Structures are given as structure tokens and as C-alpha cells.
Amino acid sequence: MSTVLDFEKSIVELESKIAELKKFAGVEDYGLTKEISAMEDKAHKLMIKAYGSLTAWQRVQIARHEKRPQFLDYVSRLVEDFTPLAGDRQFGEDQAIVGGLGRFEGRSVVIMGHQKGTDLESRIRHNFGCARPEGYRKAARLMEMAHQFGLPVITLVNTPGAYPGVDAEERGQAEAIAKSIETCLKINVPMVSTIIGEGGSGGAIAIAVADTVMMLENSVYSVISPEGCASILWKDADKKEEAAAAQKLTAQDLLEFKIIDQIIPEKVGGAHRHAEETILTVGRYINSALKVYDGVEQHTFIAKRQQKFLQMGRL
Structure with missing residues (x-):
């Protein structure tokens, strides 16, 4: 059973009643059609009211929702011939960050992102989206490959943060994150990043120093x-x-x-209720962002990207 957000409880209870009534109406109407329609209208109005005045904490809750689409959901729907590439060529493979080559809207790309997992087994395998140093070194390796072959880079960010364990620190977590950020700033190809859930600390920014940075409406991004x-x-x-x-x-x-x-707008009710529509919307926005860089001289990307981030926080 999926998580019920605090501010959605009354809506979920009403939807549950509607579902029960529909079961009875499916067998024999019993005059329930009008009542179901009225309840659906009420549920929709409650949803609009709830999502029309969200607090920052409520958006955090939505961003963390377990039914929110994750990296592999986007890849399976938007990317053709996806070929995952594993390992950092130094220590091993980290599955909190998944990446590889594929074709997006007809163009070859390098695409990578955090994968949290959808059940206990996969969450343990992907370490809940919290990457170790080898994950960031793999990300840097893939970005360098994109630079070498002139391929655009797409990243999808969804992590509580980098893994803070002793083993990660022993293998140079801070250095790996810094190196990944440095690589973002050194590649001479278009880079588009989207925060699709949580954008937590250095674990997020390590693959989000991009020419275009977008966020889903109910995602969050913080230190x-x-x-x-x-x-x-x-x-x-x-x-x-x-x-x-x-x-x-x-x-x-x-x-x-x-x-x-x-x-990037989300339909009322959030991405966890409208996964397919959200994925397609994100795909359209990424495609539009990449089209802006068609024909742009390759050597200009580094200077413009660096200047963009140096300007942040300056008056």
C-alpha cells in the first residue's frame, strides 16, 4: 500500500468510498451513478483546494512520495535503445546512479540519474538513491565520454543526498562529488538537468551543474x-x-x-498520481531545452556554463 500524505487523507478516504461504490454499480446500478458523480466532483474540488495552497513541507512530502516516477521509469518511456554503462574503472559499480547511452527524440545522448528503488529489494540495491564515490566517478566518466563523442548530456536528479557512510568517506566522497561538478563545468556539449523529486545537497548538484536546470513543480532542491x-x-x-x-x-x-x-508543471494531484503524463511532459521540456542548443558552437558551452553559475548569489 502506498504512502498517504497527511493533507491528502480526506481525499484518499473519499476516493476509497468512490471505488467501493463503483464495484456495486458495476454489478447492478442501484441508482448509484449520480451519487458517484457527485462524490467524484467533491474529491476533485478537494484536490484543487489542497494543491492550490501547498506549504514547503507538503512539497517535500510530495517530492519523496514512493509512487513518484523514477529515473528508470523515464528511461523506459522516453529513451530508445538504452544501454546502461557500469563502473567507475577504479573501485566498482554504484547503482544509486544509473547511466548510459540511448536515443532521445531521435538524437544520441548520454543520460543518467538517481534511482531510489520501488520495493525493499531494489531500494537496498540502489541504496535509496544515495550514491557512493564510485557513483559520482561513474557520472564523471560518462560525461567525459559525452564530451569525447559530442553527445548531449541529460540528467534526472532524485536523491536525499550522497551516502554519508564511513566506507564512502574512506573512498573519497567529497573529492568524487567535487570532481563530478568540475566535469560538469568542463564538458563542451549541451547539458540539461531536471530535478524530478528530491535534490539533496552535493549529491544532487554533482550531476546538476547544467546549461539548463529545470524542476518539476512539486520537487525540492536544497543544501x-x-x-x-x-x-x-x-x-x-x-x-x-x-x-x-x-x-x-x-x-x-x-x-x-x-x-x-x-x-515543469505537474497535474493537480502530483506526479505520483499522474506518472505517465508527468513523464511525457518532462520529455517535452527536455526536448525543447536541447533544441535551443542546436547549431550553437561547441566551444562556447564551457564559458557560458561557468559564467552562469559564477553569477549566482551576486548582486
């Missing part, structure tokens, strides 16, 4: 989780809602601060 922020500033993780508001981590906030370039 630390609200719980972590609350624990540090207030010594109380329960102040996570206050922290989320203070962090300005929503797509709306970040567009205003010019940290991102574009917001």
Missing part, C-alpha cells in the same frame, strides 16, 4: 534536508516544517532566485 536543518539550527528535528519554509527549497522559490531556469 540539506529540512530534518537535518532543524536538527542543526534548533536541535529539534520536529521543526522540519519551519525549516522547510526557511530554506526556500521549492521550485517556485528557486526560480525567483534564478537558481533554476524553468518549472
Whole structure:
């Protein structure tokens, strides 16, 4: 059973009643058609009201929803002939970041992103989307390959953050993240990044220093989780809602601060309710972003990308 968000409980309860009534109506109408229609209308209005006034913390909850489409969902729907490439050529393979070659809208691309997993087994295998150093070194390797063969890079970000374990630190986690960021800034090909869920700390920015950075409407992007922020500033993780508001981590906030370039709209109810439509919408936005760079001289990408990020935070 999927997670029910706090602010969606009344809607989910109503939808459950509608589903039960439809079962009876499917056997014999019993005069339920009109009642079902009225309840569906009420549920839709409740959904519009709830999603029309979301708090920052509620958007965090939506961004983390287990039914939200993940990297491999996007790849299976949008990318033809996807060939995953594994390993960092130094230590091993990290499946928190999945990447490889494929064809997107007729063009050859390098595409990579975080995969959290969909059940206990796959979540353990993908380490809940928290990459170790070999994941970031693999990302850098794939970006260097894209640079060598003149292929655009597409990244889909969805991670709570880089894995903080002792083994990761022993193998140079900070250096691997820094190297991945450096590689983003050194490749002479178009790079488009989309935050599709959580964009947590250096674990996210390591593959998101792109020419175009987009966010789904209900995704979040921050230097630390609200719980972590609350624990540090207030010594109380329960102040996570206050922290989320203070962090300005929503797509709306970040567009205003010019940290991102574009917001991709989600249908009312969020991506976890409209996975297929969300995936196709993201595909259209990525395709439009890549088309902007068609015909752009290759040698100009590095300087423009570096200047873009150097300007952030300057008055």
C-alpha cells in the first residue's frame, strides 16, 4: 500500500468510498451513478483546494512520495535503445546512479540519474538513491565520454543526498562529488538537468551543474534536508516544517532566485498520481531545452556554463 500524505487523507478516504461504490454499480446500478458523480466532483474540488495552497513541507512530502516516477521509469518511456554503462574503472559499480547511452527524440545522448528503488529489494540495491564515490566517478566518466563523442548530456536528479557512510568517506566522497561538478563545468556539449523529486545537497548538484536546470513543480532542491536543518539550527528535528519554509527549497522559490531556469508543471494531484503524463511532459521540456542548443558552437558551452553559475548569489 502506498504512502498517504497527511493533507491528502480526506481525499484518499473519499476516493476509497468512490471505488467501493463503483464495484456495486458495476454489478447492478442501484441508482448509484449520480451519487458517484457527485462524490467524484467533491474529491476533485478537494484536490484543487489542497494543491492550490501547498506549504514547503507538503512539497517535500510530495517530492519523496514512493509512487513518484523514477529515473528508470523515464528511461523506459522516453529513451530508445538504452544501454546502461557500469563502473567507475577504479573501485566498482554504484547503482544509486544509473547511466548510459540511448536515443532521445531521435538524437544520441548520454543520460543518467538517481534511482531510489520501488520495493525493499531494489531500494537496498540502489541504496535509496544515495550514491557512493564510485557513483559520482561513474557520472564523471560518462560525461567525459559525452564530451569525447559530442553527445548531449541529460540528467534526472532524485536523491536525499550522497551516502554519508564511513566506507564512502574512506573512498573519497567529497573529492568524487567535487570532481563530478568540475566535469560538469568542463564538458563542451549541451547539458540539461531536471530535478524530478528530491535534490539533496552535493549529491544532487554533482550531476546538476547544467546549461539548463529545470524542476518539476512539486520537487525540492536544497543544501540539506529540512530534518537535518532543524536538527542543526534548533536541535529539534520536529521543526522540519519551519525549516522547510526557511530554506526556500521549492521550485517556485528557486526560480525567483534564478537558481533554476524553468518549472515543469505537474497535474493537480502530483506526479505520483499522474506518472505517465508527468513523464511525457518532462520529455517535452527536455526536448525543447536541447533544441535551443542546436547549431550553437561547441566551444562556447564551457564559458557560458561557468559564467552562469559564477553569477549566482551576486548582486
